[in-house]
Every structure is written in C-alpha cells, then in structure tokens.
Amino acid sequence: MGQYVAPIRDMQFVLHEFLKVEEQLKELPAHADTDADIINQVLEEGAKFTSEVLFPLNHSGDREGCHHDAATKSVTTPKGFKEAYKQYVEGGWAALACDPEFGGQGLPIVLNNSFYEMLNSSNQAWTMYPGLSHGAYECLKEHGTDEQKRLYLPKLVSGEWTGTMCLTEPHCGTDLGMLRTKAIPNADGSWNITGAKIFISAGEHDMSENILHLVLARVPDAPEGSKGISLFLVPKFLPTADGGIGERNPITCGAIEEKMGIHGNSTCQMNLDGVKGWIIGQPNKGLNAMFVFMNAARLGVGMQSLGLTEVAYQNALVYAKDRLQMRSLSGVKNPEGPADPIIVHPDVRRMLLTAKAYAEGGRAFTSYVALQIDRELNHPDEEVRKEAADEVALLTPIVKAFITDNGWIATSEAMQVFGGHGYISEWGMEQYVRDARINLIYEGTNTIQALDLLGRKILMDNGAKLRKFGEKVKAFVEENGTDEAMSEFVTPLGDLGDKVGKLTMEIGMKAFQNQDEVGAAAVPYLRVVGHMVYSYFFAQMAKIALEKQDSGDNFYKAKLATARFYFARLQPETATLIRQARSGAANLMALDADLF
Numbered sequence: 001m002g003q004y005v006a007p008i009r010d011m012q013f014v015l016h017e018f019l020k021v022e023e024q025l026k027e028l029p030a031h032a033d034t035d036a037d038i039i040n041q042v043l044e045e046g047a048k049f050t051s052e053v054l055f056p057l058n059h060s061g062d063r064e065g066c067h068h069d070a071a072t073k074s075v076t077t078p079k080g081f082k083e084a085y086k087q088y089v090e091g092g093w094a095a096l097a098c099d100p101e102f103g104g105q106g107l108p109i110v111l112n113n114s115f116y117e118m119l120n121s122s123n124q125a126w127t128m129y130p131g132l133s134h135g136a137y138e139c140l141k142e143h144g145t146d147e148q149k150r151l152y153l154p155k156l157v158s159g160e161w162t163g164t165m166c167l168t169e170p171h172c173g174t175d176l177g178m179l180r181t182k183a184i185p186n187a188d189g190s191w192n193i194t195g196a197k198i199f200i201s202a203g204e205h206d207m208s209e210n211i212l213h214l215v216l217a218r219v220p221d222a223p224e225g226s227k228g229i230s231l232f233l234v235p236k237f238l239p240t241a242d243g244g245i246g247e248r249n250p251i252t253c254g255a256i257e258e259k260m261g262i263h264g265n266s267t268c269q270m271n272l273d274g275v276k277g278w279i280i281g282q283p284n285k286g287l288n289a290m291f292v293f294m295n296a297a298r299l300g301v302g303m304q305s306l307g308l309t310e311v312a313y314q315n316a317l318v319y320a321k322d323r324l325q326m327r328s329l330s331g332v333k334n335p336e337g338p339a340d341p342i343i344v345h346p347d348v349r350r351m352l353l354t355a356k357a358y359a360e361g362g363r364a365f366t367s368y369v370a371l372q373i374d375r376e377l378n379h380p381d382e383e384v385r386k387e388a389a390d391e392v393a394l395l396t397p398i399v400k401a402f403i404t405d406n407g408w409i410a411t412s413e414a415m416q417v418f419g420g421h422g423y424i425s426e427w428g429m430e431q432y433v434r435d436a437r438i439n440l441i442y443e444g445t446n447t448i449q450a451l452d453l454l455g456r457k458i459l460m461d462n463g464a465k466l467r468k469f470g471e472k473v474k475a476f477v478e479e480n481g482t483d484e485a486m487s488e489f490v491t492p493l494g495d496l497g498d499k500v501g502k503l504t505m506e507i508g509m510k511a512f513q514n515q516d517e518v519g520a521a522a523v524p525y526l527r528v529v530g531h532m533v534y535s536y537f538f539a540q541m542a543k544i545a546l547e548k549q550d551s552g553d554n555f556y557k558a559k560l561a562t563a564r565f566y567f568a569r570l571q572p573e574t575a576t577l578i579r580q581a582r583s584g585a586a587n588l589m590a591l592d593a594d595l596f
Helices: 008-018 021-026 036-064 081-090 109-143 146-158 286-322 346-378 382-417 419-423 429-438 446-461 464-480 484-513 516-548 554-570 573-582
Strands: 067-069 074-076 161-166 182-185 191-201 210-217 230-235 237-239 245-248 251-256 267-280
Touching: 008 021, 008 036, 008 109, 008 346, 008 516, 008 554, 021 036, 021 346, 036 081, 036 109, 036 429, 067 251, 074 251, 081 109, 109 146, 109 161, 109 210, 109 230, 109 267, 109 286, 109 346, 146 161, 146 210, 146 230, 161 191, 161 286, 191 210, 191 230, 210 267, 210 286, 230 237, 230 286, 286 346, 286 382, 286 429, 346 382, 346 516, 346 554, 382 419, 382 429, 382 446, 382 464, 382 516, 419 429, 446 464, 446 484, 446 516, 464 484, 464 516, 484 516, 484 554, 484 573, 516 554, 516 573
Parallel strands: 161 210
Antiparallel strands: 067 074, 182 191, 191 267, 210 230, 230 267, 237 245, 251 267
C-alpha cells in the first residue's frame, strides 16, 4: 500500500551540514568515535529495515488490529508484527542508543532519533511497542536501584522484554492526583498493588516474552494529590534470580479499546489484582521519577507525527505527479496526455509544500533537541550540561504539541491531494490522518503542553530559559542582518523574536492579576514560539542552501524553495495567533456555563 523511502539525503543534510554532529560529538567522550561513516551506515541499514520489513505491515496491521482472548486474557498482535519484532531485536536496533554497561551499543540519541523517524513513518502502531520500552529504560536507569538495573535493564536493552507506563485511570487522566490504585507493603520489600488502569499502550501483547509495567499508585497514609504518588515496577512474569521467566503476576488485560486509529497497537484496560511490584525511587516521589518516562514519551510522540508527515507527503507527491486532471491555468503542460498532472495546479503545490516544510522543519528541530539531550547526558562541563537540560525542558512541550499540530495539518493536506481517493482506505492516506489524530491527545494533551510551556517553563522562571534561546536567535540575526541575500529570512525571524518577547511580557503582567490569562493565551502562544523556533532553523538551513545552490546539486535549490515557502505561507499565521493570545480571558470566561 503506497510507498516509503527513508529521506536519508535530508537526514544527512540535517546531521552533517546543519548540526555538524561529528564536531559536536567529539566534545562528548562517550560519543567521540561516532563519525560520519557510522552515522551514514546506521541510516542506510535503518532505511532497509523500515521500508522492507515494517512498512508492508502498516496497512494490513491497521485493518486486522489486535485480538483479545477474554478467556486467557491474552492479546495477539496483527500478522507479521511478532516476526518483525524478532528481526528488530536480532538486528540490535533496540540497543542502539543504550548504555554499553547494560548491553547497549552506546550510539548517540541524535542518531537513534533519525532511526525512530523512519520507524514511525513506516509503522507508527508497531513502533509504539519498542518505543515505550526506551522510556522505561531511561526511567529505571535514572531512578532504579542497583539490583533493579542489574535484573531488568539488560532485558530492556536487548529488546527481549518490553515496557509500558500505567498512569491513567477511568476517573482521572491529566489530573493524576486523583488516582486510586493502592500499594500495600510486604515483609520481603515488595508491594501488593490493586487497581485499574486504562489507555495503556502495548499493555498486553505476544511480541516479547515479558512486559515491565511502570505503575503509579498510592502507599498507605500518602498525602493527597500529586504529592502522594509512588512509582512501582510490575513485571508481567516475575523474574527468577538469574533473569529468567518465573510465575505469572496477576496484571491482566480486561479489554482492548476500540479506537479511531493506531489499530495495530494494543491499547488496553489493565486490571491489577494484588499484583507484586517493587518501588522505584522514594515513596510519594513517583511523579518525579515518572516524568523521565513522560518526557521521553512526549519527545517520542513528536517523532510519531514527524514520521507520519513525511510518509504522507511522499505518497501525496507520487500521486500528484501521476494523477491527470484538467489543464494548467497557465497553459497545457502535458500535451501528449488527455490532461495535466495535478502537481501543475497552485493549490496542490500549496498542500504538498505545507507537508514538505513541516517535515523538514520538524526534522531539523527534533534532531537539534536530540543533540541537546546528548550534550545534557554526556558533556564533561557541568555548566554546558545544565544549559542543555534547560533548553530541552523548554523545547519538549513544543516538540510534542507543535509537531503534532503540524502533523495533523500535513496529513490532512496530503489526503486532500488525493481528492475522493484519499477518503478510500485502499490508498492508505486516511489511515495517516486517523493515526495522526491521537498524537495531539495522549502523553499530555496539546493544551497541557501549552500550559506547561507558558506557565512552568517560561513564567515560572521569569522567562530565563526563553531569553537564552532568544539570545541565540538574536545573535544569528545580527550576524546575518547585513547580508542582502539573507534578508528574506532574517527580517521575519528578527521581527518574530521581538514580538515573542513583548507578548511574553504582556501575558506575564496580565497573569499577575488573573491566572486565567495564562490558560487563555497558552495554545496560540505555543504555536507562536514554535514558529519562532522553526524560523530560526529554516533561516540557518537557507543560509547553507544559498551558499551551495550553484553546486549542481538540486537538493539545495529545493531546500531554499521550501524555506521561502515556509516564510511566505506558514510563518505569517503568527500574526493571527498573536492577536488571539493578546485578546485575553474575558471573551472565553464571560459567558456563564448555563448559557452554553
């Protein structure tokens, strides 16, 4: 169904020319030996695996879905999923960016990030099984005991075991302070945990021999609200002392959710009937530990929508070049045929360029953030690590919300290119739209991300993190401000940077009087800041393309044209968004609830 070819050329441009990762990685002792040859080899092999093994299972997996056996409480994944996962494990892909101490290959996250884009383009539903495991690995690595790390991390790293996070309950989603799952201590140091969780991605399946559930619960006498939450490790099968499979733990799937998209992933209702678990970190500090997992998942969801944007664009492009309909308004372009290909029509090009620009902007953005994570984890200078951590904290909600918003726009536009055929399932385009829609909702809705960005990441520190990023933007503008060829990129970038600063100050002053002003402005505000970030990266990429446009490689001409389209057609939405953000809370809160 359709096609997927990993965009290796653009990935190489982002990694080698835009980010210059080889130079950056030389500053990190753990990755100093990762050179261009290694990076290119991983990209090429990853492209083969994703296009040849995973992509052919995407449409069939969506149609078949997962099957729940109520008698055995087991789940069977779609045909081919289990075999593909076996190849994934045997190929060492699960271990790519994990610590060699636990059997990992020790490659940088920025490289793993590119591979995950390929995975999500080829099959988002399948990718969620190993994707969640990486978040569990990071959480255990940072907060687990030495014994927990010894017993569980090698299995997660190898991919033999997978992981989940069990947060949501029927009566509480975002407001985790309301959760009711209980944990009672046992004499041997373990805990008995009872409760119910819903919407648990990959909660039960047949792809790995064991599943490690990270479960939020309350211990006796815990404080009310989010300050009384603890985190527990609950294996599906209790491990033996040597890491083997022991007795079954009574954490079971009660049902699979019937949902709009990602049918190939088992989204489960999980019942915990006095299951055995072990606490991770300190009692009542579980949310702090789980945030490691949640932040990794939020970055991962951004990658999901980037992957869908790319594959939807690719297929819409092929169709637009092949489909003959009507004649060009400016004259016949295909005189040998009965009509012109629809790519000659201006609005078809607008739709294609929207998806193309959002894919290329998202690729540059997520690769940049992944490189900052590598610097945060591995740079020898503590001050550099802290600066990188602050920037990752600032940008994470933008990755999650802005890229998933854009993915919804891009997949919808790509489907529209197909006209009526886009609405028909055999072409595969409507699946990308359905799959993309969940990404705006789970792992913290995009409204929650916007509140996190404006309320916690910016206003809480009086804009310090944002100002540091703004200083980078300002420095680039000043460095290139006198270059006439760069003015079409630098001028709107500098203008938007100034407006973001003024808008932030205005909202902050209003919030002193009424906290609802934050909630009223947050969503348009995040998109404005998202566009500032994309403008900064597109301007840098345009500078490279300008320097190399006469090299004979048409890649740079295409990059330059895409950047021009972005600044002319997409970035200007910030004018409307700024007016929305400035309009205040009154127009939202004045109407009495009974009058709706």
